[in-house]
Amino acid sequence: xxxxxxxxxxIATLARLELGEKEKQMYAEQLSVVLDYIGxxxxxxxxxxxxxxxxxxxxxxxxxxxxIETDAVTREKMLKNFPDKFGQYLRVKAVFGENEE
Amino acid sequence: MMLNxxxxxxxxEGLKKKKFTSVELTQACLDRxxxxxxxxxxxxxxxAESALHEAHEADExxxxxxxxxxxxxxxxxxxxxSTRDGRSTASAKILDNYVSAFDATVIGRIRAEGAVLIGKxxxxxxxxxxxxxxxxYGAVRNPHDLNKVSGGSxxxxxxxxxxxxCIFGIGEDTGGSIRQPAAFCGIVGLRPSYGRNSRxxxxxxxxxxxxxxxxxxxxxxxxxxxxxxxxxxxxxATTVTDGVxxxxxxxxxxxxxxxxxxxxxxxxxxxxxxxKEYFEVEGMEDEVKQIIEEKIEEIKRPVLRSSGATxxxxxxxxxxxxxxxxxxxxxxxxxxxxxxxxxxxxxxxxMDGIRYGVRVGGKDLYETYxxxxxxxxxxxxxxxxxxxxxxxxxGYYDAYYRKAQKVRTLIIRDFEKVFTEVDLxxxxxxxxxxxGVGEKKDDVLAMYLADVFAAPPAIAGLPAISIxxxxxxxxxxxxMQIIGPRMQEELVLRTAYSIFGK
Numbered sequence: 001x002x003x004x005x006x007x008x009x010x011i012a013t014l015a016r017l018e019l020g021e022k023e024k025q026m027y028a029e030q031l032s033v034v035l036d037y038i039g040x041x042x043x044x045x046x047x048x049x050x051x052x053x054x055x056x057x058x059x060x061x062x063x064x065x066x067x068i069e070t071d072a073v074t075r076e077k078m079l080k081n082f083p084d085k086f087g088q089y090l091r092v093k094a095v096f097g098e099n100e101e
Numbered sequence: 102m103m104l105n106x107x108x109x110x111x112x113x114e115g116l117k118k119k120k121f122t123s124v125e126l127t128q129a130c131l132d133r134x135x136x137x138x139x140x141x142x143x144x145x146x147x148x149a150e151s152a153l154h155e156a157h158e159a160d161e162x163x164x165x166x167x168x169x170x171x172x173x174x175x176x177x178x179x180x181x182x183s184t185r186d187g188r189s190t191a192s193a194k195i196l197d198n199y200v201s202a203f204d205a206t207v208i209g210r211i212r213a214e215g216a217v218l219i220g221k222x223x224x225x226x227x228x229x230x231x232x233x234x235x236x237x238y239g240a241v242r243n244p245h246d247l248n249k250v251s252g253g254s255x256x257x258x259x260x261x262x263x264x265x266x267c268i269f270g271i272g273e274d275t276g277g278s279i280r281q282p283a284a285f286c287g288i289v290g291l292r293p294s295y296g297r298n299s300r301x302x303x304x305x306x307x308x309x310x311x312x313x314x315x316x317x318x319x320x321x322x323x324x325x326x327x328x329x330x331x332x333x334x335x336x337x338a339t340t341v342t343d344g345v346x347x348x349x350x351x352x353x354x355x356x357x358x359x360x361x362x363x364x365x366x367x368x369x370x371x372x373x374x375x376x377k378e379y380f381e382v383e384g385m386e387d388e389v390k391q392i393i394e395e396k397i398e399e400i401k402r403p404v405l406r407s408s409g410a411t412x413x414x415x416x417x418x419x420x421x422x423x424x425x426x427x428x429x430x431x432x433x434x435x436x437x438x439x440x441x442x443x444x445x446x447x448x449x450x451x452m453d454g455i456r457y458g459v460r461v462g463g464k465d466l467y468e469t470y471x472x473x474x475x476x477x478x479x480x481x482x483x484x485x486x487x488x489x490x491x492x493x494x495x496g497y498y499d500a501y502y503r504k505a506q507k508v509r510t511l512i513i514r515d516f517e518k519v520f521t522e523v524d525l526x527x528x529x530x531x532x533x534x535x536x537g538v539g540e541k542k543d544d545v546l547a548m549y550l551a552d553v554f555a556a557p558p559a560i561a562g563l564p565a566i567s568i569x570x571x572x573x574x575x576x577x578x579x580x581m582q583i584i585g586p587r588m589q590e591e592l593v594l595r596t597a598y599s600i601f602g603k
Contacts, residue, residue: 034488038505040431044429046504055587056341081199083459
C-alpha cells in the first residue's frame with residue numbers, strides 16, 4: 001500500500017506536525033513500508049475473537065472523589081514550567097480563530 | 102576496592118560495617134561518570150551536587166542506626182521517568198527545560214529508602230527505539246565496544262550500570278526497552294508483569310503495555326528493588342491489588358517449600374519450555390543461537406557448573422527442559438507496531454508546548470502546536486505518531502487497531518496454552534548481539550525487528566527477565582530471556598538466580 005503525499009499531509013495535520021517537503025517524501029515511503037509489513041495480520045483469522053484492551057482483568061477501579069490540594073512548593077514548580085504566563089495564569093494564543101479547520 | 106563496581110547487596114553490607122561512607126561511594130560513581138560519560142553519553146544530566154548532599158544525609162541516617170536497604174546507594178534513572186527537581190527530558194527537545202514537580206511513584210519509594218539519585222539517563226526519545234540512536238541528545242555507546250549501540254530504549258541506563266557509573270538503574274519497558282539494552286550491555290533487566298509496578302510519573306508511551314523495572318548487576322539486586330517498587334498505587338488505577346511476595350527470600354527457597362515449586366515438573370522441579378519459533382527467525386546470528394543452545398544444554402545437566410556461579414544453586418531446584426511451540430510469535434511485531442503507535446499518538450498529544458516544555462511560537466494556536474512538535478520531536482517519534490494517527494483515523498480503525506487488538510488476544514492465548522504445559526519459557530533476548538552505530542538507523546523495519554523476542558511477552562503483559570549468559574567471539578554480551586506467567590515474578594527471579602548464580 002502506497003501512501004500519497006496528500007495523505008501524509010492529512011495525517012500530519014491531524015497529528016499537528018509541521019513537515020518539510022523532504023520529510024513528507026520520506027514518511028510517505030517509510031509509512032508505506034510499515035503498513036505493508038503490518039498487512040501480514042490479514043492472514044490471521046480473527047472471526048469471533050474478542051479484542052484485548054487491557055491485561056490486568058481489573059474492573060471498576062474507583063476511589064473517593066475528593067480534591068487533594070497541591071502544596072505551595074509543588075504549585076510553584078508547576079507554574080515555573082509554563083512557557084508563557086500572565087501572573088499565575090497560563091498564557092496561550094486564542095483557541096478560536098479563522099484558521100481553525 | 103572500586104566502590105562503584107559494587108552491587109546493592111555489597112554496598113549495603115559495606116555501608117553497614119562502616120567500611121566506607123555513602124559520600125565515598127557516590128564520589129566513586131561520579132568519578133566514573135566524569136571519566137567515561139564523554140565517550141558513552143549514558144547521562145543527559147548528572148546531579149553531582151545534590152547527589153553528594155543526599156549521600157551526606159544518608160551517612161547521617163546510617164550513623165543514627167536508621168539504615169534501610171538502599172540508604173546511601175547511588176542510582177540512575179531513565180530520563181523518560183519523572184524525578185522531582187533536575188530536568189526530565191525524555192531525550193526530546195520539547196522537554197529540554199522540563200523540571201518535574203513530583204517523583205514517579207516507584208522513584209519516590211526508592212528515594213524514601215535514602216537512595217542517592219545520581220543522574221538521568223539518555224534514552225530513545227519517549228522510549229521509541231531499540232538502539233538509543235533516536236535521542237535528541239546523541240546516541241549512547243556500548244561500554245563493551247564504543248562502535249556498537251547500547252540497545253534501547255533504556256540504553257543509557259544499561260550502559261551506566263554495565264560501566265559501573267552507578268550501583269543500579271531504573272528503566273522503562275514497553276516492548277523490550279529494559280531487556281534488549283540489558284542484553285546488549287551484559288546486565289540483568291526485568292520487565293515486571295503489567296500492573297505490578299505503578300506507572301505514575303512514567304512518561305506514557307503505550308499505556309496498555311508500559312512497565313517500569315530494575316536494571317542491575319545481579320538478579321539478587323533486581324529482587325531487592327522489586328520488593329521496594331512493587332505494589333498497588335492509588336495514583337495508577339491499573340496497579341494490581343495482589344500482595345507483594347518476599348522476592349529476596351524467594352531466591353533461596355528450597356524445593357521442599359511448595360510455594361515456589363514448579364507445577365509441572367513434579368516434586369521440586371521446574372519445567373521450562375523452549376519455544377522453537379524463537380530460534381527460527383530470519384537474521385538471527387549463529388553465534389547468539391549457539392550460546393543460548395549451549396546454555397540450555399548446561400541447564401539440562403543435573404548439576405550446573407556455570408562459570409561465575411557462586412554455588413551450584415540448580416542442585417536445589419532442578420530444571421526440566423522441553424520443546425514447545427508458540428505459533429503466533431511472528432505476528433507480535435506487527436501487532437506491536439499498530440497498538441503502540443496508536444496509543445503513542447494519543448499519549449503524546451499532551452506534548453504541545455502549552456503547559457510545559459519548549460513552545461515555538463506561530464501565528465495561531467495550530468501553528469504553535471505543529472511547530473513546537475515538529476522541532477521538539479525526533480524523526481522516529483513523528484513517524485510513530487503518524488502511524489498511530491493513521492491507524493486510528495476514521496475508516497481505518499477496524500482494519501488496523503481493532504484487528505491488532507484481536508490478534509493480541511490470540512497471542513495471549515498462545516502463552517496461556519503453553520503455560521498449561523510448562524512453568525516458564527526460555528528464549529534468547531535478542532536475535533543478535535549489539536549492532537553497529539548507524540547500521541540500522543535508516544532501515545525502519547530492521548530496527549523494529551530487534552525486539553522480535555522481547556515484544557511477545559510485553560503484548561501479553563507477562564514478566565520477563567534478561568540475564569547475561571555469555572559473550573560472542575567479538576566480546577559482545579548475549580542475553581537469555583526467561584518469561585513467566587502473569588504475576589509470577591518470584592518464580593522468574595528464582596530461576597534466573599539459579600542460572601546466573603548471583
